[in-house]
Amino acid sequence: MVARQFIISGQVQGVGYRFFAMRAAARHQVLGTVRNLPDGRVEVIAEGEREAMDQFKNDLATGPIMAEIADIEEIDLTVTRRYRDFRIDH
DSSP: EEEEEEEEEEEEEOOOOOOOOHHHHHHOOOOEEEEEEEOEEEEEEEOOHHHHHHHHHHHHHOOTOOOOOEEEEEEEEEOOOSSSSEEEEO
């Protein structure tokens, strides 16, 4: 089990990115949260199996059709097992 924070930059707000991330998390059985940041980026906090997390990151790098991903910053976190699902934080 691994935990990671992803900060996604580019054209990622107003294009359905958070809903895309939620569907991708369900597909890969990843738990956590996604939210828009005030500076126009999106933050994802996720926990899951290493292989699933790698596949999830690949999906995040693709994004929904209207998104333009410029960069993904990835930070390893300590696994807390506090998440029971994957949700959008507003």
